[in-house]
Amino acid sequence: MATKIFLTGATGFVGGAVLTQVYDAHPEYDFTLFVRNEERSKPFSARYPNVKFVYGTLNDSAVIEKAAAEADVVIHTAASADDTPSARAIAKGIAAGHTAKNPGYWIHLSGTGILTWYDHEHKRSGESPLPEEKYNDLEGIDRVINLPDQAAHRDIDKIVQATNSDAVKTLIVAPPTIYGTGRGIGNTRSVQVPNLTRATFQLGYAPIVGVGKTEWDNVHIDDLADLFLKFVEASQDPAKRENPEIFGRNGYFFARQSAHKWSDVATWIAEEANRRGYAPELATKSVPLEVVTGTGLLAAGTWGQNSKGEAERAKKYLGWHPKAVALRDTISEAVETEAKALGLTPKDVRA
Numbered sequence: 065m066a067t068k069i070f071l072t073g074a075t076g077f078v079g080g081a082v083l084t085q086v087y088d089a090h091p092e093y094d095f096t097l098f099v100r101n102e103e104r105s106k107p108f109s110a111r112y113p114n115v116k117f118v119y120g121t122l123n124d125s126a127v128i129e130k131a132a133a134e135a136d137v138v139i140h141t142a143a144s145a146d147d148t149p150s151a152r153a154i155a156k157g158i159a160a161g162h163t164a165k166n167p168g169y170w171i172h173l174s175g176t177g178i179l180t181w182y183d184h185e186h187k188r189s190g191e192s193p194l195p196e197e198k199y200n201d202l203e204g205i206d207r208v209i210n211l212p213d214q215a216a217h218r219d220i221d222k223i224v225q226a227t228n229s230d231a232v233k234t235l236i237v238a239p240p241t242i243y244g245t246g247r248g249i250g251n252t253r254s255v256q257v258p259n260l261t262r263a264t265f266q267l268g269y270a271p272i273v274g275v276g277k278t279e280w281d282n283v284h285i286d287d288l289a290d291l292f293l294k295f296v297e298a299s300q301d302p303a304k305r306e307n308p309e310i311f312g313r314n315g316y317f318f319a320r321q322s323a324h325k326w327s328d329v330a331t332w333i334a335e336e337a338n339r340r341g342y343a344p345e346l347a348t349k350s351v352p353l354e355v356v357t358g359t360g361l362l363a364a365g366t367w368g369q370n371s372k373g374e375a376e377r378a379k380k381y382l383g384w385h386p387k388a389v390a391l392r393d394t395i396s397e398a399v400e401t402e403a404k405a406l407g408l409t410p411k412d413v414r415a
Contacts, residue, residue: 066094067300070135072128072150073142075104077255078173078239078288080248082139085289086296087112096131098142107249128153132168133161137299139292141173145217155227164230169299169311171292172224174217174238176281176318180369181215189353189368190274201318202376208316225313233311235295239288239319240281240371243391243398247286253401254285257391259361260326261333261402265342269349270334271356273368276327280371281320284388288319294382310381320375321386326367332392336399341410 069086073079074097087095095115099105105117120127122143132138132154140154154170162168182197183189199208209225211218221236228234246252264270298304299311308314330348337343353368378384 075250079141125153129157132157183369193370270330287386318373318375
């Protein structure tokens with residue numbers, strides 16, 4: 065019998081890329097997608113002819129519970145890091161539909177915004193990460209799975225962790241800055257880098273928070289989608305699906321390819337905007353955190369806070385090794401895309 069996959073967030077940036085990656089690798093799987101309405105499902109029927117749909121919002125708990133109960137693997141990516149009703153519905157449904165002899169697998173998307181809690185708590189912005197702000201998902205797993213309750217996403221992570229049992233095998237993946245263009249049908253735009261680019265055009269300078277020493281890790285969307293594929297395949301591999309270091313309380317994965325300072329990203333954006341002639345005199349500027357959060361752009365505050373998480377678990381247990389281009393190599397595309405979205409035209413293109 066074909067493996068039954070229930071995926072939320074197929075129209076989203078991560079969910080769309082994950083669907084493409086898993087479907088293309090395993091078209092024999094039985095896919096059910098959770099989308100808002102029939103109109104939203106139409107583009108998927110042409111690209112993925114064998115998929116089925118259930119309709120509703122994240123507040124339609126009964127719909128989500130039923131789909132989770134019937135699936136072998138649940139992949140939750142739709143507002144998954146912070147939405148309580150959908151997490152509770154999946155927890156209830158997957159537990160009701162599975163037993164120790166026939167366990168269900170829940171692959172849950174969180175995010176390393178959870179690691180910014182220290183800077184939030186101590187009102188730090190723009191400063192270098194302290195030693196106590198650095199995490200490791202293998203040798204330091206106890207710290208990772210016991211982060212403070214006030215950390216972002218922690219309340220939802222705890223719902224997932226509490227669901228883990230002999231009948232429900234859970235896995236949480238927390239990616240850092242995701243960059244690159246997605247390969248899904250719906251949204252193909254990430255958040256942090258595109259929004260920093262947009263803020264640069266809107267403010268007339270590339271903002272650097274404080275002294276500009278804030279650091280984040282990063283991963284290309286293609287490498288992240290490949291990691292999700294490895295998670296799904298592990299759930300079907302007898303040698304891996306029973307491993308508590310993959311599925312279980314310790315199954316908490318970071319997804320790091322490299323790292324960056326947000327001040328460097330701002331500099332790259334300014335240089336590229338100059339080179340392409342969209343803002344020939346544009347430069348960087350140091351500003352307080354309140355200036356970037358005042359733009360109203362999603363995740364703007366993260367440009368001034370640290371998130372550092374070494375990703376050793378996926379390498380050790382799943383053989384995951386990121387291969388995509390570096391973040392720096394995608395800045396040109398990000399500048400071009402955001403400039404066009406804002407209706408800007410080049411004034412002075414430089415070689």
